[in-house]
Amino acid sequence: MEYVIKTNDLKKNYKSFKALDGLSLNVPKGSIYGLVGRNGAGKTTFFRILCGLQEPSSGDYEIYGVKYNEKGINKSRRRMGAVVETPSIYLDMTAQQNLKYQCRMLGLPDYSCVDELLKLVGLANTGKKKAKNFSLGMKQRLGIAVALVGEPDLLILDEPINGLDPQGIVEIRELILRLNREKEITVMISSHILDELSKLATYYGFVDHGRVVKEMSAEELDNSCRKCIRMEVTDTAAMARVLDNMGVEYKILSETSADIFAKLNFSKLSDALSGENCEVISMNEHDESLEGFFISLVGGGRNDQASEN
Amino acid sequence: MIRLLRTEFARCFTGKLFWLVVLFNVVLASSFNVLTYATTKSGDFSNVFTDKTLYIGLISMGLTAAVFVAFHAGSEFDEGTIRNKLIAGNTKTGIYICDLAVCSAALIIIQYLYFFIAYAFSYILFGALHHSFSVMMQLQLIGALGTVAVTAFMLMITMIVRSRTIAVTVCMIAAIVFFIACVAIINELEEHSMELLDAGPEIISAEKYAVLDKYSYVYGVDSENLFGTELAVKEFFYDSLLQSQALRFSDERSLPYHWEFMVIYNIAITLVTTLIGVVSFRRLDLK
Amino acid sequence: MKNLLKAEFSRMFRSKLFWIFMILSVVFCVYSIYDDANMPAEFRQSGQIYGYVFEAALYFYILVYIFAAAVLDSLFISREHADGTIRNKIISGHSRAFVYMTELIVCSVTGLIMFIVNLAIISLPFLKFGIHGMDGWVTMRRIILIAVLIIAINALFVLFSMLIPSRASSVVWSIVFIIIMLVSSGLIQDKLDNDSRSRNLRESGEYYEHSKILGDTERKVYKALNYILPTNQVIHTYDIDDFLADYKDTSEIPQKKLNIYLAGLCLLDAVTFVLVTAAGITIFRKKDLK
Numbered sequence: 058m059e060y061v062i063k064t065n066d067l068k069k070n071y072k073s074f075k076a077l078d079g080l081s082l083n084v085p086k087g088s089i090y091g092l093v094g095r096n097g098a099g100k101t102t103f104f105r106i107l108c109g110l111q112e113p114s115s116g117d118y119e120i121y122g123v124k125y126n127e128k129g130i131n132k133s134r135r136r137m138g139a140v141v142e143t144p145s146i147y148l149d150m151t152a153q154q155n156l157k158y159q160c161r162m163l164g165l166p167d168y169s170c171v172d173e174l175l176k177l178v179g180l181a182n183t184g185k186k187k188a189k190n191f192s193l194g195m196k197q198r199l200g201i202a203v204a205l206v207g208e209p210d211l212l213i214l215d216e217p218i219n220g221l222d223p224q225g226i227v228e229i230r231e232l233i234l235r236l237n238r239e240k241e242i243t244v245m246i247s248s249h250i251l252d253e254l255s256k257l258a259t260y261y262g263f264v265d266h267g268r269v270v271k272e273m274s275a276e277e278l279d280n281s282c283r284k285c286i287r288m289e290v291t292d293t294a295a296m297a298r299v300l301d302n303m304g305v306e307y308k309i310l311s312e313t314s315a316d317i318f319a320k321l322n323f324s325k326l327s328d329a330l331s332g333e334n335c336e337v338i339s340m341n342e343h344d345e346s347l348e349g350f351f352i353s354l355v356g357g358g359r360n361d362q363a364s365e366n
Numbered sequence: 367m368i369r370l371l372r373t374e375f376a377r378c379f380t381g382k383l384f385w386l387v388v389l390f391n392v393v394l395a396s397s398f399n400v401l402t403y404a405t406t407k408s409g410d411f412s413n414v415f416t417d418k419t420l421y422i423g424l425i426s427m428g429l430t431a432a433v434f435v436a437f438h439a440g441s442e443f444d445e446g447t448i449r450n451k452l453i454a455g456n457t458k459t460g461i462y463i464c465d466l467a468v469c470s471a472a473l474i475i476i477q478y479l480y481f482f483i484a485y486a487f488s489y490i491l492f493g494a495l496h497h498s499f500s501v502m503m504q505l506q507l508i509g510a511l512g513t514v515a516v517t518a519f520m521l522m523i524t525m526i527v528r529s530r531t532i533a534v535t536v537c538m539i540a541a542i543v544f545f546i547a548c549v550a551i552i553n554e555l556e557e558h559s560m561e562l563l564d565a566g567p568e569i570i571s572a573e574k575y576a577v578l579d580k581y582s583y584v585y586g587v588d589s590e591n592l593f594g595t596e597l598a599v600k601e602f603f604y605d606s607l608l609q610s611q612a613l614r615f616s617d618e619r620s621l622p623y624h625w626e627f628m629v630i631y632n633i634a635i636t637l638v639t640t641l642i643g644v645v646s647f648r649r650l651d652l653k
Numbered sequence: 654m655k656n657l658l659k660a661e662f663s664r665m666f667r668s669k670l671f672w673i674f675m676i677l678s679v680v681f682c683v684y685s686i687y688d689d690a691n692m693p694a695e696f697r698q699s700g701q702i703y704g705y706v707f708e709a710a711l712y713f714y715i716l717v718y719i720f721a722a723a724v725l726d727s728l729f730i731s732r733e734h735a736d737g738t739i740r741n742k743i744i745s746g747h748s749r750a751f752v753y754m755t756e757l758i759v760c761s762v763t764g765l766i767m768f769i770v771n772l773a774i775i776s777l778p779f780l781k782f783g784i785h786g787m788d789g790w791v792t793m794r795r796i797i798l799i800a801v802l803i804i805a806i807n808a809l810f811v812l813f814s815m816l817i818p819s820r821a822s823s824v825v826w827s828i829v830f831i832i833i834m835l836v837s838s839g840l841i842q843d844k845l846d847n848d849s850r851s852r853n854l855r856e857s858g859e860y861y862e863h864s865k866i867l868g869d870t871e872r873k874v875y876k877a878l879n880y881i882l883p884t885n886q887v888i889h890t891y892d893i894d895d896f897l898a899d900y901k902d903t904s905e906i907p908q909k910k911l912n913i914y915l916a917g918l919c920l921l922d923a924v925t926f927v928l929v930t931a932a933g934i935t936i937f938r939k940k941d942l943k
Contacts, residue, residue, distance in 0.1 A: 110942040134746035145737040164656035531820040
């Protein structure tokens with residue numbers, strides 16, 4: 058498999074704080090790579106290093122097979138577009154002027170892509186309005202448009218749907234999918250809205266405390282995401298006692314509901330619950346979401362701790 | 367408003383800005399005397415009088431106030447924290463007056479700090495000063511009113527402009543322009559005085575001549591080159607601009623002539639600029 | 654880098670900031686020559702008088718320019734940090750050295766353009782008064798020195814602006830720096846003038862203050878600083894020939910020699926430029942950008 062980005066044990070320290078602590082990942086060519094992590098996990102720091110804004114304290118990375126400290130890295134970067142943290146736009150220029158500026162900077166022969174890009178991100182009607190008067194969502198879209206100037210092969214998007222309305226989120230999602238399918242652009246995207254990411258990503262990297270905890274394809278994730286039975290009962294404490302006796306893995310969600318991660322004989326369970334004066338109100342099959350998988354990956358062990366206490 | 371004042375004072379005195387400005391002034395206050403000491407040949411110290419260095423803090427107060435006020439009050443607009451104050455129920459007038467009170471207090475502290483450090487270094491290194499201590503304290507008091515006036519002016523600009531960067535640029539340029547204007551006006555009025563000294567009774571009466579002889583300047587007497595409205599305007603700036611006041615303090619050995627006017631102008635400038643500032647700030651939209 | 658330059662020049666010439674400064678500098682130039690340029694011929698004593706006005710206008714221009722450059726460079730360059738658009742340049746594959754050099758070239762060229770426009774304005778009255786009485790060599794030396802100083806001074810302000818991400822802080826540091834430099838230059842010049850005056854009084858047998866005479870080493874240090882510091886050179890654009898000739902009788906020094914002295918001074922400025930720029934690029938390369 059060909060990899061567009063390869064990182065090896067990347068570390069970044071800010072005085073005594075370790076922002077990245079041995080981050081290693083590989084982004085396959087043509088994929089939509091979703092970077093998932095909590096606030097402060099190191100996603101934005103990683104993007105900054107990748108974009109050349111900062112140097113790693115140790116470790117290395119490659120973009121299109123060129124190591125970051127080699128001469129050709131700037132050429133590799135020209136194949137890249139990025140929106141890191143906040144959109145990088147001139148606030149005293151209009152949308153069109155911002156894109157024309159980017160065209161000039163990249164040495165493009167003409168501005169033919171400007172109108173098309175504005176239409177693509179939904180900013181075709183902004184006219185003479187300066188970027189400082191845009192809403193947050195409009196600034197975000199303009200940032201994406203600027204990143205798309207020059208038809209990059211690799212797009213890095215750090216929480217691109219921040220501040221977008223529901224329609225905007227759908228539009229950007231469809232844009233990313235289109236760019237990936239039609240133009241074979243590799244996209245690396247981070248987001249907190251995990252449900253949204255699950256509709257996009259073909260590969261995932263789960264980041265926690267500055268390192269990649271797990272890397273997997275969307276297929277592997279699907280298989281790993283556990284199915285469970287969600288039960289609503291009148292007394293989860295009683296239910297917990299019964300399930301502990303049965304030696305079954307479960308997770309209490311609230312005073313009246315819990316998820317059970319095992320195949321059970323429900324008649325036996327029902328009888329046992331009746332014995333504890335606990336009634337079953339409802340029962341249905343439930344798939345673990347990306348959110349649930351992520352929490353179990355990085356926040357796992359909490360239920361075990363709670364039950365021990 | 368008391369809660370707001372308390373919060374603002376805490377923000378001022380626990381923030382980096384105040385202590386950076388204090389440090390700058392401490393270095394400034396000590397450096398002139400230390401440099402003079404280092405470059406004066408030993409044995410010649412008795413002939414060195416460093417009174418002028420005591421008032422450099424006041425002369426540079428325009429720039430100090432520009433930076434301090436723009437960063438302290440202007441940052442609130444850039445960071446959006448002024449919205450929190452309004453949402454918490456404070457009025458725009460209350461916010462403005464608080465900012466004025468805090469910035470004035472901080473800058474007066476800096477002014478006196480400069481003075482005492484410069485005085486201490488002067489006294490320790492050179493011993494003698496022309497001014498008596500009581501005169502110096504009276505001058506510093508007039509200077510403190512001038513500091514409040516300058517603060518009010520800079521705050522008016524900052525609250526109208528509502529951007530830290532533009533406020534600091536405009537305020538610093540204004541401070542530099544006022545300084546240059548002060549020097550030019552003082553030079554011109556000195557030449558005007560020299561002309562009057564050589565003039566006959568048809569230009570200047572005996573009474574006024576006596577004032578001129580005693581104080582080296584007399585107000586309201588036209589000369590060939592300077593007269594009418596132009597003279598009146600220049601005399602107004604001569605008395606009202608803080609840098610001009612400070613330059614005169616450093617030259618004279620007692621309270622300067624027309625010191626009462628300095629006090630009145632300082633108070634008037636404070637009131638007028640505050641009124642303009644409050645009215646404008648209340649009308650302007652915030653983002 | 655060509656693309657970067659094109660983009661940055663277009664940004665500069667489209668920006669309101671540039672046009673505000675250009676208009677203000679034109680107004681300033683017109684104001685400084687207005688009274689003399691309008692003076693009827695019958696009141697003029699000789700064409701030489703406009704020559705003095707021209708020299709004074711040049712001198713005041715460079716004095717005001719150093720403040721204008723502090724503000725213009727800071728506001729123009731630090732906008733890149735504030736808006737985050739400097740990231741686009743790095744992400745696009747431009748090296749940090751090129752990004753730095755681009756800003757330096759744009760700011761220096763802008764300064765030179767403003768100087769040329771203003772030079773043209775203050776030269777217009779020569780059409781009315783003629784240039785007789787004006788020393789062409791002195792004027793040429795003055796113009797060359799001012800042009801070189803514009804580039805050297807921009808190097809200093811670009812250094813501050815590229816390394817200080819906050820716009821407001823960048824403006825403050827630049828203005829405070831130039832004030833400190835000017836005050837230092839004033840003090841250095843004061844020391845040298847007092848020394849010179851006291852020595853002359855001593856030689857003529859009159860009363861002088863011994864404390865004002867500098868020791869040999871001290872004198873050398875102050876003189877060196879007097880030549881090296883750009884702000885000292887700015888102050889001396891007015892009496893440039895005396896400055897170049899170390900206050901000896903310039904009528905005894907051939908023009909060629911004065912030109913060689915000027916070349917030496919320009920070389921010093923070039924060294925300052927190179928050192929400041931090299932330091933700026935080195936630090937900027939290591940700087941983490943957000």
